[in-house]
Amino acid sequence: MSAIWAARTALYIARCGPQAWTPDYLCSRLTPNVSVPSCPSSTASSLQCPSPASSLQCPSPASSLQCPSPASQEKEKRQSATSNRDDLKIVESCKRFRRFIADPALIDSVVRCLAPWGSGRTPIIMDCNPGPGLLxxxxxxxxxxxxxxxxxxxxxxxxxxxxxxxxxxxxxLHCDFFRIDPWSEGIVQPPSMYSTTLMRTLNITEVPWASDVPLKVFLMFGHKNERVLLWRQIYCLYQRLNVYRFGRIELNVFLTETEYLKLISRPGDFMKYRALGVLFQVACHIELLHREPMSSFLTPSRFKGAAATKSGGFADNTLCLVRITPRRNLFSENFTPAEGNIFVYMIKQFMTRRKSKLIEKLDNLAPGSGEDLLRSLALPTDIATGCIHPEEYKLLFETLLRSEEFNRSFVLDEICEKIAATSY
Structure with a gap:
């Protein structure tokens, strides 16, 4: 019997290797600082207990978990460094002012801010003008x-x-988000693109307005044209044009801190409470996600002094990442996209002089109805236009639409001119 047992043992070791015969209770003793699984006979060649001489060495080349060699690590570093240098050269060659995200800590912060979706789903993100593509x-x-x-x-x-x-x-895609559905006539060529062509290429279909957000858009505004671009989004949003015809597209945008404070300003602050803030607060949830110094962003060296404003002062040194999500209840039977452009025009007119009397503005739109309209909302007759809450403005407009004295046709031509003037 001992001869037969010895022969079987020798055959087993010859097939599975010398480590296959190592008892289970010795496996952990061979590498006391490393957790090693027991050695099942059926997979002895793939998950073997290391020998004392090789317990702290990389597995064999045939192993599925290999440690990269020093040569391959150095090659990857050289490739990464070369790629970064090439990216920096392209950034320096930019002829227009642009900010790029290259700081690793900022990249991590932005990724965390864009991750929440609300329903546990991984969001689909439209990254606009990513540049080198680090984010x-x-x-x-x-x-x-x-x-x-x-x-x-x-x-x-x-x-x-x-x-x-x-x-x-x-x-x-070779496309500029700010040149989607351009107002210029003629053949549209990249980077300009029609929204229908863009969404069809990305396989994004139109969903009802009350549905979940179908897409997150990440973008950065330039310091000179951020108000123009915000106005363009407002015109498109209230009329459900551009990307908003496909649903409640969420914007995640870096704004200057001054512009962000204007967007969230409240009635009574006659310096900051403007028409753009009223319109965004009526239409959207506005949430501050992150604040970052401008020094964290990469810009071409020729634009390093671009922080100066036209008034001779200096702009903010902080950018705010702001989430702007259109409200589900923005549109209703009493407030449709057909009336959205009229509402935008009305707010612009009312908020031009924020200390003027609201009743005077209402009488211009619906002669003789101003006092009745204010009384219907329990507002004082001497209230100023800069003291009305955004929600009250929407209720006032819906009440005005039901007034027989209100004639909306006289504003349409001027609205079209304003849209063209504030768009590409």
Missing amino acids: TQALLEAGHKVFALESNLDFLPRLQTLQRKANGQLKV
């Missing part, structure tokens, strides 16, 4: 599906390389 890559690594719209052709090769490695999670 785009971080979003992909976090598991997001990303649509990258880049207006500068120089950055497209880098983004297209990311697209090939993303296994269908990234789609890159």
Whole structure:
């Protein structure tokens, strides 16, 4: 019997290797600082207990978990450094002012801010003008599906390389978000694009307004044109034009702190409470996600002194990442996109002189009805236009629409002119 047992043992060791015969209770003793699983005979070749001489060494080349060699690590570092240098050269070559996100801590902060969705789903994110794509890559690594719209052709090769490695999670387009549905006549060519063409290419279909947010958009405004771009979003939002015809598109945008404070200002603050803030508060939930110094952003060196304002002072040194989500109840039977442009025009007129009497403005729109309209909302007859809450303005407008004296036709031509003047 002992001869038979010895022969079986020798055959087993010959098949599975010398470590296969190591008893289970000795496996943990061989590497006291490393947790090693027991050695099942059926997988002895793939999960073997390390020998004392190799307990702290990398597995064999055939192993599925290999440690990268020093040579491969150095090669990856050189490739990364070369890529970063090339990206910086492209950034320096930009002829227009743009901010880029390159700071690792800021990238992590933005990824965390964009992650919450509300229903546990991973959000679909439209990354506008990503440049070198450092944030785009971080979003992909976090598991997001990303649509990258880049207006500068120089950055497209880098983004297209990311697209090939993303296994269908990234789609890159030569497009400028601010030139979607341009007002200029003629053939539309990239980076300009029609919203229907863009959404069809991205396979995004129209959903009812009360549905969940179908898409998150991340973008940054320039310091000179942020108010113009915000006005363009307001015109499109209230009429459900541009990307908003496909649903409640959420904007996640970096604004100057001064502009953000104007958006959230309340009645009585005659310096900051403006028409743009009233319109955004009526239409959207506004949430501050993050504040970041301008020094954290990468800009071409030729624009380093671009913080000066036209008035001779200096702009903010802080940017605010703001989430702007259209409200589900914005539109109703009493407030449709057809009336949205009239509402925008009315608020602009009323908030031009914020200390003027509201009753005078109402009498101009509906002669002789101003006092009755104010009484219906329990508002004093001598109240100023800058002291009305945004919600009250919407109720006032809906009441005005039901008035027989209100004639809306005289404002339409001027509204169209205003839209064209504040759009690309």
